[in-house]
Structure formats: C-alpha cells, structure tokens
Amino acid sequence: QVRLVESGGGLVQAGGSLRLSCAASAGRPFSSYTMGWVRQAPGKDREFVAAIMWSGGRTYYADSVKGRFTISRDNAKNTMYLQMNSLKPEDTAVYYCAARLYGSNYYRRSDYDYWGQGTQVTVSS
Numbered sequence: 001q002v003r004l005v006e007s008g009g010g011l012v013q014a015g016g017s018l019r020l021s022c023a024a025s026a027g028r029p030f031s032s033y034t035m036g037w038v039r040q041a042p043g044k045d046r047e048f049v050a051a052i053m054w055s056g057g058r059t060y061y062a063d064s065v066k067g068r069f070t071i072s073r074d075n076a077k078n079t080m081y082l083q084m085n086s087l088k089p090e091d092t093a094v095y096y097c098a099a100r101l102y103g104s105n106y107y108r109r110s111d112y113d114y115w116g117q118g119t120q121v122t123v124s125s
C-alpha cells in the first residue's frame with residue numbers, strides 16, 4: 001500500500017510560481033515507483049501534467065506545461081516535486097500526485113495504482 005500526501009498549493013497571480021510536493025509512504029522503496037502529477041479543473045476530466053520514471057528518472061510533460069513546469073524526485077526523502085513557473089489562469093485545478101510500481105506507462109489515469117487527495121492551485125488573472 002502507498003500513501004501519498006500533496007502540499008504546496010495555493011492562490012497565486014498569473015506569472016507567479018508555486019512548488020508542489022508529494023510525500024510518499026510505501027512498503028517498497030520510493031525509487032521503485034513511477035510517479036506522476038495529474039490535474040483536474042472544474043467541470044473537466046483529469047489530465048496528465050508530468051511524470052518521472054522509477055528507473056533513470058526520465059521525465060515527461062504535457063505540451064501545455066512544457067518549458068514552464070519541472071518534475072523532480074528525491075528518493076532519499078520519499079518525495080516528488082512539481083516546480084510551476086509562469087503560471088496561467090488555465091493552470092487552475094486540483095493537482096493530484098499518483099504512483100505506480102515499476103512500469104513505463106504514465107499518461108492515462110488507469111496507469112496509476114495510488115492517488116493522493118489533491119491540492120488546489122488557483123491562478124488569478
């Protein structure tokens with residue numbers, strides 16, 4: 001079983017920055033998990049934001065956030081991060097941390113086995 005807890009959300013003006021964190025507690029080493037960030041805006045489906053692989057740390061981004069967001073992980077601290085810069089009002093959403101044991105699939109909601117409760121990010125114009 002994996003428990004994921006997000007933090008770092010809040011209200012920010014357009015052009016500002018936020019750093020989200022996802023703290024994990026799991027039976028297996030944190031480094032065994034491919035991790036992702038998924039967001040859900042009001043009235044919309046959850047959408048992939050970014051992912052970082054369990055092996056090698058390769059990263060992937062949605063086109064809408066490429067060049068503005070950076071995903072990273074600190075396996076020693078069992079924590080994943082999402083640095084969000086140049087935020088736009090359309091980035092407003094609940095951001096969820098997700099995990100899957102091993103594997104290289106990361107894009108679909110069904111690719112993840114574990115989810116956090118989410119943290120609200122609101123970007124004002």
